[in-house]
Amino acid sequence: MFDRNKTLWCGWIIKGPRHKFFYTGDTGFCADEFRKLGDIHGPIDLSAIPIGAYEPRWFMSPQHIETGMPDQGNTTFCQLYILPTQQKWYVLPTQQKYYVLPMTLWCGWIIKGPRHKFFYTGDTGFCADEFRKLGDIHGPIDLSAIPIGAYEPRWFMSPQHIDPGEAVQIHQLAKSKKSLGVHWGTYEMGSSEGYLEPREKLAEAVAAAGLGPDEFVTLAHGQSWRVEG
Template identity: 60%
Template sequence: MEDVAMDESLMAASSLSEDAFEKPTFINGKYGNPKSFLGWTGLPGLQLVWRYKRNKDLSNIPSSEQELNKALPLVEPKFNPDAQLEATWIGHATVVVTLDGATFITDPIWSNHCSPIMFFGPKRYRPPPCKITDLKKVDFVVISHNHYDHLDRSSVHQLEQQFGGGKDGLRWFVPMGLKGWMEKNGCRQVEELTWGEKKSITINSKQFDVHCVPAQHWSTRTGFDRFKSLWSGWAVVGPQHRFYFTGDTGFCKEEFVKIGRRLGPFDLAAIPLGCYEPKWFMSPQHIGPEEAVEIHKLVRAKKSIGVHWGTFHMGSHEPYMEPKLLLEEAVKKAGLDKEAFITVHHGETRNYSNSKSEEQFHK
C-alpha cells in the first residue's frame, strides 16, 4: 500500500512539473517571451511597419454618435458588492468583477485618450458608462502590462485616492518591473509577481489567491523602455469561484493548456477579441475571435466575455463591429452554446452566481 501511495504521489508531482509555467527570459535588464512561444516572432521591423502604414484601414468607425449609440449602446451598471460572481464591462480591457464578495478591476482606464499626452493619441469612441466615483468598493486591481491602454495614470490616481490607504486599502497586482512606477504614482500597496507566482490575500475573512500567469506580449511606455517590465495574465481563485483574465496576448497554446490544467476550470474569463488586423502584423501580440474561442476551451472556462474591442481605435484595421460578428460565428463553429462566450454592452452587468467551480485547485 505504501508503494502504491508513493507511486501516486510521484505521478502527481510529475504531472504538476509537466504543467509548470514557462518563465520569461531576462537578459541585460530586459524581459522577453521564451523560445517555446512559437508564435512570437519579435516586434515588426521597419519594412513591416511601412507595409502596415500603407495597409487599408477598414475599421470605418462612425462619426455619428447616434449610429454609435445604436451599434454599441451604453447601459447603466448594476454593481452589487455582495454578488458571488458578476462582471461589468466598462470598455476595452476594463472589467469590474465581484467574486465571492471581493471586488476587483482588470486594467482600469477611464480616460478619453490612451497616450502620454492627455489630449492626443488613440481616442475613445465609446465613453465609460460610469465614473470611478460610482464604484461602491474595490478591493484590488490587476494590471497586465504597461501600455497606455492598459495602465492609465489618471485612473490609477483616482482609484488609489478613492479606495487606497490603510491595512485593508486598495491593493495593486502588477508584473515584474512595474512596482516602482506604481509607487511613484502614489500606490501604497503593490505586489509585483512573475509568471507562476501567486499572492494569497484575505478579504472579509475569506482567502483569495491571485496568480500571475504567462501571456505573449511586450511592454513600453516611452519607446526607450521596451521590455524593461513584464506582461502577464491573471487568475483569481476565491473560496467558490475562479476568474481568468488573459491580458493582451498572442496565441501561446501550451501555456493556455497549463493554465486550464493547473487553475481551471474557470467560472468566468475575460478574453480579448480586437486589434488583430492585419494578422501578419498583429498576430504575435494579439488574438482574434477564433483564437479567443480556442483559449476559452483550452483554459476550461465555463463562460467568457469578449473584451479589448469597441472602445478605442488602436490602429488595427478590422471593421469595428467585426470582432462581435466573428465571435458569434466562431462559437457556433466550435459547437458551443451561444451563451458560453459572448459580448456585452458597455456598462452591462452580467451575474454568474449560479456557476460554482467543482474541481479542487492544484496547490
C-alpha cells in the same frame, strides 16, 4: 478604463463583501485614468501588477503585489497566480525619442477565491500548449476575460494579439465555463479591423464551435451580466 463613446478595454476592480482588489496584465502610462479609478472605487485594499508597471501602483493602492513569473501570491481573501503571455516587442520612434517597449512584464492572472476561479489571459498571442497546460492545472475556470480585438492585419498582430477564433480556442483549452470578450472597440492600437468587428466575429466563432450564445459574450456600456454558479 474605457472610452465612453465606444466599448471595453480594461484593468479590473473586483469587489467582494469586505475587500476591493485591482489588477492589470499590462499598462501604458495613463495617470488621469488611474487617479479617477482610485477616486471612484478607492480605497483599494490590494493591487496586483506585473513587475515594472509603476503607474497603477502610484495611484491605486498603498498595498500592492508586484510580481513576476512563476510567482504565486496569497492574501486574506484570494490566491493569485501569475501566468505567461506571448508578446512581440518593438522599438517605436516618437517625435522626440525612441520609445522601447520591453520595459515591463506583461502577464495573465488566475484568481482563486473560496468557491470560484477567474482567469484573465492578459495581452497575448496564441500558444495552444500554454493554454492547454493552464486548463489542465487550474481548470475548470468559472469565468474568463479573453481579448478579442486589435488583431488585424494578422501578419503583424498575430504574435501579440489573438483574434476572436483563437479566443474561443482559449476558452475551450482553459476549460472555462463562461468567458467575456475584452480588449476591443476602444483604442486604435494600430489594428485595421472595424471597432465592432471583433464582437461580430466572436459570435460567428462561438456558433462555429458549437457553444451556447451565453458561454462567451461581450457587453455594452452599462450592461450587466450575472454569472450563476
